[in-house]
Amino acid sequence: MTGPTNDRIAAMKADGFDLEDCPVRTILDHLAAKWTTLIVFELAEGSRRFNALGRSLPDISKRMLTQSLRELERDGLVRREVFDTKPPSVEYSLTEMGRSFLAPLETMTDWAVQSQADILRARAAFDGAATAS
Amino acid sequence: MTGPTNDRIAAMKADGFDLEDCPVRTILDHLAAKWTTLIVFELAEGSRRFNALGRSLPDISKRMLTQSLRELERDGLVRREVFDTKPPSVEYSLTEMGRSFLAPLETMTDWAVQSQADILRARAAFDGAATAS
């Protein structure tokens, strides 16, 4: 759907806005990356080791846990500390920025929880109308 | 990473919590579905017709626009009104619930905008450390 952009988008692009590399977009993407939310909430209760996190998040594969943690670490939301014990242990915890993310995240989830019933009702109505056709 | 779940998750499951069908999860998923945010913000300024929305969102395909709008309509955030003119026109607008979603959404994007510099700095440091190895 390429074509003439409207004034607002044009102005944003002139401001250096890049749709493909917009931090807001990537944050939102990471946020919904299926596991980040749960990881952040878990780490909000204290630092956790790799396998401890895995046990708290049933059904996540080691691979996805690693990947999600790397992403969060790269964005500066999570701190990774390696301890040279044997066997070695790694502790993950929220950084200052990570904790500052809790407020907006809770605002979102609170809305979702409060709207849950309405959403399920809307879905049922929508699906019912489709089936009834 | 299947295994013994911790008490909190176990309690949630006992409460009927389903990780696969959790509304909070699906909302977060839809939210980050790459276009929903922009669509909602665009509709926040007033009702729009299908192609007008497409023009405001450069680089979105008709297919994804349709799909995103259907999802939002199904969740009750967006209202779809068909007018029997010729050629036919379809107007999309936010429902009451859709407007109530603006607040949490703005909380999230505000945080992202404010943290943008820190995130980019963290990424540069992370990538730099990786390259320097």
Next chain:
DNA sequence: CGGGATCCCGCCAGATACTG
């Protein structure tokens, strides 16, 4: 104008096996 139907490619994530 506002979509639906179909084809098809790329990458995402699960399973499995190996390592310091």
Next chain:
DNA sequence: CAGTATCTGGCGGGATCCCG
């Protein structure tokens, strides 16, 4: 313990054509 490496199938999503 805390990961990496590889292979593989599924499906998300672009391109294209068609329709009322």
